[in-house]
Amino acid sequence: MTTVIQGCAVATVDAAGTEHVDGHVVFDGARIVAVGPGPADPAVTGDADTVVDATGCLVTPGLVNTHHHLYQWATRGLAQQDDLFGWLTTLYPVWEGLDEDVVGGAAAAGLGWLARTGCTSTTDHHYVFPRDGGDVLGATVAAAREVGLRFHPTRGSMDLGRSQGGLPPDTVVETTDAALEGTVRAIDDFHDAAPGSMLRMGVAPCSPFSVTEHLMREAAALARERGVRLHTHLAETLEEDVFCRSQYACSPTEYADNLGWLGDDVWLAHCVHVDESAAKRFAASGTAVAHCPTSNARLGAGIAPVGVLRDAGVSVGLGVDGSASNEESSLVTELHAAVMVARLRGGPSAMSARDALALATIGGARTIGRADELGSLEPGKLADLAVWRVDGLAHAGCEDPVAALVLGSRPPLSRLVVDGVTVVEDDVLLTADERILTGRAATAARTLLERSRR
Known part of the structure; x- marks a missing residue:
């Protein structure tokens, strides 16, 4: 199936930053075959199966979400004025009631909304496994297949429960052996390393204050033995810094480094409280960072030094983070937030609209190890793209479509394509019934809260 999208502005986000005021993108099946100015060349398109007139639109690579907790859709709006540790202390007992039905309903809603807001590839970090909860990880995988997004769950x-000096109550932690056995099963059951894969697993012990050093080391060894990527939270709050210095006599970055947790197969969430020396160590080791500006603001964690990280040569992507610390849960909104917080920290030249778009596309692809296939509109890359309508009232008079997307209101999504398949058209999710997703999510939230009150 050959599809031509033309008559639109195109931001390729390639290495040269190529853009076309009036251009085209052509894909055949799951791969892009042509990108350029003006109408598509008939010699390339032949008898195209579908020709889309995208006048008034901007085409970008699909957005790549590098950090999320899909199950948290069921606990949005809680602990509204807590910092991270207070927020977690409030929510851990609620999450004890998770099961595969609750997680499936929450994940499907979260994935549907990510699709509706321009995301084509998403990660997920699921770290709560109640003893009687069933296959909660499998529920997220099923939801991603239903919605049709490219999925990188971890x-x-x-x-490390409270009785051992950690933050979470003992009721929500696993034994080290159970965690490692569950990780092996997840890789065996779900990981697909093939080119163009729609599902790749990662290994992701949660954080320095909820995981033992032994599990961190063993998880890293397991991931490298099996050829999958590593992910964890790091340096999110000042409280975490205090915890690491009191427990391990070092900073969070030094702690990760000492355990073999820096490398070109690692990406770290947040990294709000890191200095220039840490940034240089990340860059030297190839470690990437998932920047989550809205969640960091919601929890009052601080503003990540993205400029310092990028200047050092660190690959940085954008993340929505869990829906309980970012109720908007829209990756396109993170482009706007990234610019605003960067400028609050570093002034008006700290980040441009195009810098933010790069973070959410090619930056995200680098962060999850898929830059050879995702993140820019170039022949040979996978047909994951977003078509934004920027000719309505909200953007009238803004002659720069990238600025309209990043600095203006969230545009309507004319089309979202994942692996060559149209998932959203005219702001309507095609792969799943939004009314059903809404009902399942509401039921999941009610069920979980009722269980927590028993």
Whole structure:
């Protein structure tokens, strides 16, 4: 199936930053075959199966979400004025009631909304495994297949409960052996390393204050033995810095480094409280960072030094983070937030609209190890793209379509294509019934809260 999208502005986000005021994108099946100015060349398109007149639109690569907790859709709006540790202390007992039905309903809603807001590829970090919860990780995988997004879930874990000096109550942690066994099963069951894969697993012990050093080391060894990527939270709050210095006599970055948790197969969420020396260490090791500006603001964690990280040569992507610390849960909104917080920290030249778009596309693709296939509109890359309508009232008079997308209101999504398949058209999710997703999510939230009150 050959599809031509033309008559639109195109931001390729390639290495040269190529843009076309009036251009085209052509894809055949799951791969892009042509991108350029003006109408598509008939010699390339032949008898195209579908020709889309995208006048008034901007085409970008699909957005790549590098950090999320889909199950948290069921606990949005809680602990509204807590910092991270207070927020977690409030929510851990609620999450004890998670099961595969609750997680499936929450994940499907979260994935549907990510699709509706321009995301074509998303990660997920699931680290709560109640003993009687069933296959909660499998529920997220099923939801991603239903909605049709490219999925990079990670099998999280916690084995450092409160009785051992950690933050989470003992009721929500696993034994070290159980966590490692569950991680092996997840890789065996779900990981697909083939080119063009729609599903790749990662290994993701949760954080320095919820995971033992032994599990961190063993998880890293397991991931490298199996050829999958590593992910964890790091340096999110000042409280975490205090915890690491009191427990391990070092900073969070030094702690990760000491455990073999820096490398070109690692990406770290947040990194709000890191200095220039840490940034240089990340860059030297190839470690990437998932920047989550809205969640960091919601929890009052601080503003990540994205400029310092990028200047050092660190690959940085954008993340929505869990829906309980970012109720908007829209990756396109993170482009706007990234610019605003960067300028609050570093002034008006700290980040441009195009810098933000790069973070959400090619930056995200680098962060999850898929830059050879995702993140820019170039022949040979996968047909994951977003078509934004920027000719309505909200953007009238803004002659720069990239500025309209990043600095203006969230545009309507004319089309979202994942692996060559149209998932959203004219702001309507095609792969799943939004009314059903809404009902399942509401039921999941009610069920979980009722269980927590028993």
